[in-house]
Amino acid sequence: MILSNRMKLIDPAPLDDMFAFGVDPTVISLACGNPDAALFPAEALKTAAAEAIGADPVAALQYGKTNGYPPLRELIRRRLLEKQHVVCGEGELLVTTGSQQGLEMLAKTLVNEGDMVLTEEPAFIGSLNAFRSAGATLAGVPMEKDGMDLSALDRLLTAHPETKFVYTISTSNNPTGISTSAEKRAAFYKIIKKHRVLVAEDDPYCELRFDGRILPPIKSMDTEGLVVYFGSFSKILAPGLRVGYVCADEAIIRQLATAKQTADLQTPALPQMMIVNYAKENDLDAHIALLRRCYAEKCGVMLDAIRRYFPACITATEPDGGLFLWCDLNNGADTNELVREALNRHVAFVPGYAFMTDLTKKQSALRLNFSALPAVQIEEGIRRLGTLLRS
Ligand SMILES: Cc1ncc(COP(=O)(O)O)c(C=O)c1O
Known part of the structure; x- marks a missing residue:
């Protein structure tokens, strides 16, 4: 198969990894961009689907x-x-x-x-x-x-x-x-x-x-x-x-x-x-307000755990919303090289290079998701990453 020039420009690894870690029950994945599945209004959506086909x-x-x-x-x-x-x-x-x-x-x-x-x-x-x-x-x-x-x-x-x-x-x-x-x-x-x-x-x-x-x-x-x-x-x-x-x-x-x-x-x-x-x-605005409260709390749990478990030289953004935060190791390390070691410790993140225009440059930053997992797993994931980053 000879790829088009356009598709040659795309590195599938970060997204492939993200979805793979997300479904591996042995890995605490802070890599994916998933909303909290426990908050899906599944019953209400089931009714909405039945009504749509029925009516x-x-x-x-x-x-x-x-x-x-x-x-x-x-x-x-x-x-x-x-x-x-x-x-x-x-x-x-x-x-x-x-x-x-x-x-x-x-x-x-x-x-x-x-x-x-x-x-x-x-x-x-x-x-x-x-x-x-x-x-x-x-x-x-x-x-x-x-x-x-x-x-x-x-x-x-x-x-x-x-x-x-x-x-x-x-x-x-x-x-x-x-x-x-x-x-x-x-x-x-x-x-x-x-x-x-x-x-x-x-x-x-x-x-x-x-x-x-x-x-x-x-x-x-x-x-x-x-x-x-x-x-x-x-x-x-x-x-x-x-x-x-x-x-x-x-x-x-x-x-x-x-x-x-x-x-x-x-x-x-x-x-x-x-x-x-x-x-x-249903009240869509009330549902969104619930998501906001839940994600704000989880973001707080993650930042708190970062302060406790990460080396002090690592900086983290303090998001005002959304699903992610961004940490920088500030030491010239290549976070892409840490991905496998993190997986050996059953924790996943997305290395910073994946979000850049030039995929060949080393990046010392990484992305962490705080929306998908329960608070206890967020804390445990950060603890595992902290142990790796300190070593
Ligand atoms: C900034 C941004 N744009 C677009 C998307 C794609 O979203 P959708 O599910 O609507 O295709 C995402 C998903 O994570 C995103 O973070």
Whole structure:
């Protein structure tokens, strides 16, 4: 088999490992990005599925519209306005099979082999790989405590006026847990307007800030149609539903819909109907509030354990929401080389290199997930990692 140039750019190891460790019962996996399965509203979703097929079997089981199930589209547009202050017109929305599909379609739609995409760094592996799979040349913009280094962004955009888009995870970045501050969002948008470049704003964690205060997305300031906004039900309901969405300028949505038709024609109607039925019969906001409380508590348990078990020279971010935190060993070590040793001690993490634009550079950082496991396992996982890091 001779791989395409595009697929040669992708290292499958981090994601393969992540899913493998996640199902190995002997390993405490702090590697995966899973929400807490104990909090899935499984019974309510079962009822929602039965209702969907019972009340309208044709809508649930037949081919449907590429742009999504109309009542779900209404629900998304209403929530975008109420929660995020994003005005999303009827033609400005596309339901996708997870936000991952939307990100992949944006790259497929805009990127020719070699085209420049700028991304905050570190950033979500799935997005970076989606961009690579379209042949993008990636350049990283370093992250500061409150979001991207905007001088670096401005410099890079000046040097690369042909940049296709800038990628940002504005709230509780995966992998660092850092959110872009309100001030930086405004300053970021000014730079974007100056360079007239598109932005891919990926915001699956916006409702999972621990204090419950949603930071209005950059999309909410977008008077020029430059921001392509990605949302998802994966982290606020269940990732197995595979329902996400894109809100963007109508012309962009039309192109993305064409790209979607070449991928899967439509997102299955059943999970879309389940979400609508679930939201009708249950309090989605109360469920999200429960997730926030639970993740805030677990994040606290992890940070506490890090302080107790890790060597003092190791720094950790203090996320304001989301599912992850980011530790740096600060000693020039390559965390990729520690993965196997950690597995020998039955604990897993994701090495930092996986979130970078240049996969060949050693990284002394690592990502830890605090949402998936119960508190006792988080503490035990950190204790095991601490023993390794001290040795
Ligand atoms: C920042 C970010 N974007 C997108 C995704 C993909 O989510 P979805 O399940 O909606 O495809 C994830 C999943 O972890 C993520 O962390």
